[in-house]
Amino acid sequence: MTSIAHRPIDELGGPTSVLVRQRTDHVELDHLIRAAHESHGVERQKTVNRLCRLVFPHAFAGESVLWPVIRRVVPDGEAQTLEIEREHQQINELFTELERTEPDSIAYDDLFAQITDLLRQDVRDEEDSLFPELRDALDDRDLRRLGWVWLAVRRTAPTRPHPVVARRPPGNALAALPLTVIDRSRDGLDQLALRAPSRLAARASAGLASLAGGIERIGVLRVGERPDTHITDTHSADAD
Numbered sequence: 456m457t458s459i460a461h462r463p464i465d466e467l468g469g470p471t472s473v474l475v476r477q478r479t480d481h482v483e484l485d486h487l488i489r490a491a492h493e494s495h496g497v498e499r500q501k502t503v504n505r506l507c508r509l510v511f512p513h514a515f516a517g518e519s520v521l522w523p524v525i526r527r528v529v530p531d532g533e534a535q536t537l538e539i540e541r542e543h544q545q546i547n548e549l550f551t552e553l554e555r556t557e558p559d560s561i562a563y564d565d566l567f568a569q570i571t572d573l574l575r576q577d578v579r580d581e582e583d584s585l586f587p588e589l590r591d592a593l594d595d596r597d598l599r600r601l602g603w604v605w606l607a608v609r610r611t612a613p614t615r616p617h618p619v620v621a622r623r624p625p626g627n628a629l630a631a632l633p634l635t636v637i638d639r640s641r642d643g644l645d646q647l648a649l650r651a652p653s654r655l656a657a658r659a660s661a662g663l664a665s666l667a668g669g670i671e672r673i674g675v676l677r678v679g680e681r682p683d684t685h686i687t688d689t690h691s692a693d694a695d
């Protein structure tokens with residue numbers, strides 16, 4: 456199975472194929488990770504915020520549009536998508552912790568390094584294994600159709616970590632609208648606060664964060680989740 460990492464665009468269904476769109480985001484992701492590691496203070500915070508606005512809509516569109524198709528058309532799609540959902544779950548949990556950690560502290564650097572490793576692993580799993588199988592299972596027209604649907608969802612998806620909601624439909628689809636509105640409002644307020652420190656903007660953003668936390672815990676938004684998506688306890692059990 457040949458990785459999609461360096462295959463010509465024509466072999467992947469053309470410029471609007473979901474595989475090409477995914478690969479373009481992965482290149483941007485790598486660029487932002489490097490920039491975040493090389494910067495400090497407010498500059499780093501801005502870069503991490505940009506990273507979140509790329510990572511979470513990208514992952515959400517994968518979970519709600521692509522993975523269900525992969526589970527239908529790729530022979531071991533269930534196992535492969537579950538593995539990636541676990542990585543996404545860990546990334547959501549680590550980013551949630553990062554939001555509560557003092558920027559530029561040792562703890563922050565350690566968490567960010569863990570996130571970086573997981574994000575890079577996620578890209579390798581997709582480009583080297585999952586997407587080559589999807590390429591073989593679908594024709595070019597299907598890849599382009601998926602590309603347009605994936606893009607539409609990505610443009611309107613939540614931009615923040617939400618570790619409590621389901622990583623699968625219907626739970627994640629039901630959560631999308633309220634969490635998107637809250638996340639994108641917080642993005643605006645946080646940008647404002649980074650440009651000119653404002654206690655009011657910070658308070659409003661914190662209020663919206665707790666509202667999002669309350670929404671996440673509505674039971675129906677967990678429907679569809681595989682119980683073994685949450686592997687944090689399993690890992691610590693393995694380590695014992």
Ligand SMILES: [Fe+2]
Nearest residue numbers: 477513517581
């Ligand atoms: Fe991806």
